[in-house]
Amino acid sequence: MPATPAWPPRSAPRLFLPGPLASGASVSVAGNQAHYLAKVMRVSEGDAVVLCDDATGEWAARVLSAGKREVVLDPVERLRPREEVPDFWLCPALLKKDRFDLVLEKATELGVRAIRPVVTRRCVADKLNLDRACAHVVEAAEQCARTALPHVDAPVSLDALLRDWPAGRALFFADELGGKPAATAFAAHAGPAAIVTGPEGGFDDAERDAIRAHPAAIPVSLGPRILRGETAAIAATALWMGAAGDW
Incomplete structure (x- = not known):
């Protein structure tokens, strides 16, 4: 039986967004970030994107829709809290x-x-x-x-x-x-x-x-x-x- 692929995959694109992020609270990405996701990374509905907000930590999100000017993402699972860094x-x-x-x-x-x-x-x-x-x-x-x-x-x-x-x-x-x-x-x-x-x-x-x-x-x-x-x-x-x- 083949192994279940890791989710989100290590190749998933990463973005910092204004927070706070929360499970089930969809977020819209526009401008250069939307261009990066849709045109450079070529994400489509159901693909994974890793999001960070400099507040709650790192989230795995699914693409709900990917248009030319807007990408809508659904944070599904918090992967890890915001890291502690030395002062x-x-x-x-x-x-x-x-x-x-x-x-x-x-x-x-x-x-x-x-x-x-x-x-x-x-x-x-x-x-x-x-x-x-x-x-x-x-x-x-x-x-x-x-x-x-x-x-x-x-x-x-x-x-x-x-x-x-x-x-x-x-x-x-x-x-x-x-x-x-x-x-x-x-x-x-x-x-x-x-x-x-x-x-x-x-x-x-x-x-x-x-x-x-x-x-x-x-x-x-x-x-x-x-x-x-x-x-x-x-x-x-x-x-x-x-x-x-x-x-």
Whole structure:
């Protein structure tokens, strides 16, 4: 007797939708998401789609109808609740668009809770299209099967970041001039944390002094080599997640 195929199949398309989702409460998808389902994935009535809403978790849904401009879906079964993620913020200096897109994508895949972009004196870019950044994060979350979206903030100056830093959250500082070995420092810390990483040209002396003078700051080293801005942000996040047990 042949085995019953898994449902939903692993190949089912994934989408984040505004929530909350609930069993039997059909939802309509329009615009680019409808085009993706109907034209790219070619779903039809009865096919499976996996839905997430960043609130209730992950759902298996059936396609009720698939038109050119609208796809109607019926959430049938909740597959898993919204995941718990470590309380870790990535505070990367803004980079050129393609490089910062990579930071957004990989930080999402690695499981950060929030991304708080920072503008420093040597940043090549000083603006961020927040809608585009959020859409990029959603796409990354869909591809890596996250059920929780990281919050993406509008960029702030380094001065503002330091001035408004919340009490009780460690501020690790990826300082190219050196500090404690990052893996050792991360493993020794328990509780809410964040790391600030620099732009293409690094931090200037005044910025470095300001960060080091902050009471929450813990300067760390990411190794003997000078890393590009996007590499530093991604490597630091991976190290922290490993130390936190998220891997």
